[in-house]
Amino acid sequence: MKPSRRSRRYSVLWSLALVVLAGSCRRSEDPPKPNLVLVSIDTLRPDHLTAYGYERPTSPVISRLADEGIVFEQAFSQSPKTATSHMSLLTGVYPPAHRVANWGERRVRRLSDDIPTLATLLARLGYRTEAHTDGGNVSARLGFGQGFERYVEHRGAGTVFDGARQALDQFAEEDGAGTRAPFFLFVHTFEVHDPYLPPAEYAAEFVDPSYSGDIIGSREELERLVGSGNYWASHEEYWNRVDREDPADLQHLRDLYDAGILYTDVQLGTLMDHLRSLDLDAETIVVVLSDHGEEFLEHGGFLHNSLFQEILHVPLIFRFPEGLALPSGLRVQTIVRLVDVLPTLLEVMGLPAPEHLQGHSLMPLIVEGEAPTRPVFSQWLAGGRIVALRDGDWKYIRVKRQEQLFDLSEDPGESVDRLSVRPEVLARLQAEVNEIIGESFAFAEAQTPTRPPRLDEETREQLEALGYLDGDS
Numbered sequence: 001m002k003p004s005r006r007s008r009r010y011s012v013l014w015s016l017a018l019v020v021l022a023g024s025c026r027r028s029e030d031p032p033k034p035n036l037v038l039v040s041i042d043t044l045r046p047d048h049l050t051a052y053g054y055e056r057p058t059s060p061v062i063s064r065l066a067d068e069g070i071v072f073e074q075a076f077s078q079s080p081k082t083a084t085s086h087m088s089l090l091t092g093v094y095p096p097a098h099r100v101a102n103w104g105e106r107r108v109r110r111l112s113d114d115i116p117t118l119a120t121l122l123a124r125l126g127y128r129t130e131a132h133t134d135g136g137n138v139s140a141r142l143g144f145g146q147g148f149e150r151y152v153e154h155r156g157a158g159t160v161f162d163g164a165r166q167a168l169d170q171f172a173e174e175d176g177a178g179t180r181a182p183f184f185l186f187v188h189t190f191e192v193h194d195p196y197l198p199p200a201e202y203a204a205e206f207v208d209p210s211y212s213g214d215i216i217g218s219r220e221e222l223e224r225l226v227g228s229g230n231y232w233a234s235h236e237e238y239w240n241r242v243d244r245e246d247p248a249d250l251q252h253l254r255d256l257y258d259a260g261i262l263y264t265d266v267q268l269g270t271l272m273d274h275l276r277s278l279d280l281d282a283e284t285i286v287v288v289l290s291d292h293g294e295e296f297l298e299h300g301g302f303l304h305n306s307l308f309q310e311i312l313h314v315p316l317i318f319r320f321p322e323g324l325a326l327p328s329g330l331r332v333q334t335i336v337r338l339v340d341v342l343p344t345l346l347e348v349m350g351l352p353a354p355e356h357l358q359g360h361s362l363m364p365l366i367v368e369g370e371a372p373t374r375p376v377f378s379q380w381l382a383g384g385r386i387v388a389l390r391d392g393d394w395k396y397i398r399v400k401r402q403e404q405l406f407d408l409s410e411d412p413g414e415s416v417d418r419l420s421v422r423p424e425v426l427a428r429l430q431a432e433v434n435e436i437i438g439e440s441f442a443f444a445e446a447q448t449p450t451r452p453p454r455l456d457e458e459t460r461e462q463l464e465a466l467g468y469l470d471g472d473s
């Protein structure tokens, strides 16, 4: 990636900003590096967030971050599947380049040690690195632990955020002892993921008390029905009780999903409060995003098993530290991708971007408000042949041999296939897909393969709880 004239200009701006931060914090020859807290809320649709225009107050903490930061309104995921999407986020390359799929999908691969992750790159720069995640498809055994000094796998947002707050305590303590180095804290939770079972006091915020359908509303109720040991049975039981023909059931699912968002937002709030109470927030970049969305019958299904917009559209919010001359309250309409997050952060940290990255820094958009719109490539690695490409208003989807083409300017709901009437657009998008896959394949073949990870009992249980091992989620 060669620096353009514009990028040199904002690099100068950025260096000045770092000098300002350095002057305000400490005397040092090198400008200090900002800390980074990256929070991934799995399965979070942007249109269910108040900051993205949702009418319900699901997410006051995220709204505050959005007001203080930069909201990308058109951010898209590189995969509908957790492991694949997160790996593109954390490596800056497309799914066919890193080849990491969910447990239970095709051949399980661990990330090649040759491919640096965000944690690897920041650790090389002297960052302390720690992760608190919900494990499963972001397990260290798939390669997500690469570059982290400590990679902890929890179950549920409560303990994830407890662990994250304790990590901040530890970082602050080390700072006080004079051994300060910047830190990277990665936080991930499945709390919003199905089955939607928010704590009762949060469910009460959105659920219609007169709901009389069969959907299970609490974890305790589900455990009473199927016991606590058989997770796959729990998953089946939950979805078997959903009447997809009944509008009240659809609304009830949305209500429970929203309550899960509110609960997670409150947990995120405890982390943001803690950051502030430790005086770390003025030196810390906060990024909040999701790995994919969720379907509520837009295309006849639930969960996240397609490459339509309701699955690929994700929230993406950056809040930069105070004292840096970067915008706040900015809303960006340009289409961006999760694969762009890593190069953006590297540029902020002053690290040159490795040549192999397929994402591009968003700093030109953030600093100058303009950058070329790039195509969005997404892939579900199961079977290897489920791909989508959005280029401007056109969206191409290929599932095995079946192709579809949509004009999002007239048909944002992707319901009218334009394949037969726009053969020239089809040919162009097919060629773009082939080029991306070819380039990714060449990159992947050049990496040293790693031995596939073993699926231990604990991971198996977690995955069964999430329905992953059935292969449909």
Ligand SMILES: [Zn+2]
Binding pocket: 042, 043, 081, 082, 083, 291, 292
């Ligand atoms: Zn996910």
